[in-house]
Amino acid sequence: MLLRNLPWFIILALIAEILGTVGGFGSSVFFVPMASYFLDFQSVLGITAVFHLSSNLTKIGFFRKGIDKRLLVYLGIPAVLFVIVGAWLSKFVDPKYLSLSLGIFLLLFGGFYLIQQQNEMKPTNRNAFAGGAASGFLAGLMGTGGAIRGAFMAAFNLKKETFIATSAFIDFGIDLSRTVVYGLNGYIHKHDLYLIPILAVVSVIGTYIGKRILDRVTQEQFRRFVLIIIVSLGLVTLALHLFTQQGQ
Template sequence: MEPTQIIVILTLSFLAATISGVAGFGGGLILLPLLTYFVPLNVAVPLLTVAQLFGNGSRVYFSYKELRWRPVILFLLGAIPFAVLGSRLMVNINSSLLKICIGFFLILVVSYKRCNKKDFGLNQYWLTPGGAITGFVSGLIGSAGPVGAVFFLGLKLPPLSYISSEAFTALSMHLTKIFVYGKFELLNIDTLVTGTLAGLAMVGGSYLGKRIITKLSTKKVDLIIEILLLVSAVQLIIF
């Protein structure tokens, strides 16, 4: 990979992590289609997973005192085994088909958010099946922040508790996927190095996101994320 490409990836990673730090999700799904301009999809997904170890880990660190363990454990009971299943399917699935599926998934995410502005009314009993759905999607396409966010937002947690708890579950899923990718030789030294550099950039973005979370309205952040997701979706489906 050319030095210029690495610089662009680091910049995009920083910006994506800033968005995640403010909204609690969205960075991974925004970054993934952009990474496919530089590397094949079966390289982009493991690279993003490595980077998100740092991104989500830093979000946990910056708000760890607010973490809520009960919902985290209930969520991970479903998320971990299905993240393994999704990761194994990603190994064998056709890349072109996967890009199209990701594109339509992004459109569905935005459509769901647009159609469900009111309270979701979800409680802790939804956490384990919700974790299973989120883990499977995360293993298959590399990131599923909006899916997991639906179940955590339904708990009506304080903002920092929501961000740190959701980030911890994402961190756990990424660690699981790293193991699967390594087993199937989808991780090499170049992917690890580039993913680590991108992850370090994400740490800075997470810190900036926490600093500005109280200075930017939620409506503005949501609108920015939805626009970027739709643009990325169209790019994946058409190109």
């Protein structure tokens, strides 16, 4: 099926990479549901982790001057630790219930900060730890946790360069860890390896286009865009969950 639809797969992966760059929290939140139309869920987890390694290296290269070292420690370390737990548990948990919880959280969290512009989350170490742990755990369990991390980082009201660079650096650690666990789980298949160089090229092109778009938007436009994407993802996640349940 995938070989017949490879051009569509590449186009959708490119769109996911552009949106992930502009949104600042990576392409997996778009790529995972898209790739699920072409591959089984375990293969999607495996290929997403490998794809994201090249994607985040590209983002680090483009935005490396904006990295926030404090968030790397307080948000990044728990993210890397909890992604290992989530990746291991992915063998045992039905993701449909988690997708419902994720959709509700994104909708409420993003909607709150869109409506209450002045009520920003306090940039405390506790909040950073909570965001890192939640995003890492869901990244390992469901293949995507960047929207959770994006929600917490957007609430910190970071500059767009800092937002993207720090998120990409943390994501790289997350993907490196879960790639190892997914490999041990048997999610990375030899017959899918031809996609890796294709997706590596997609990550470079998509990140470059996303960076050019970001150069043309203001800080406030960027923050609102991130929150709107988070709310939209919450709605789409809930809609897909309900559609899947009705089809069973």
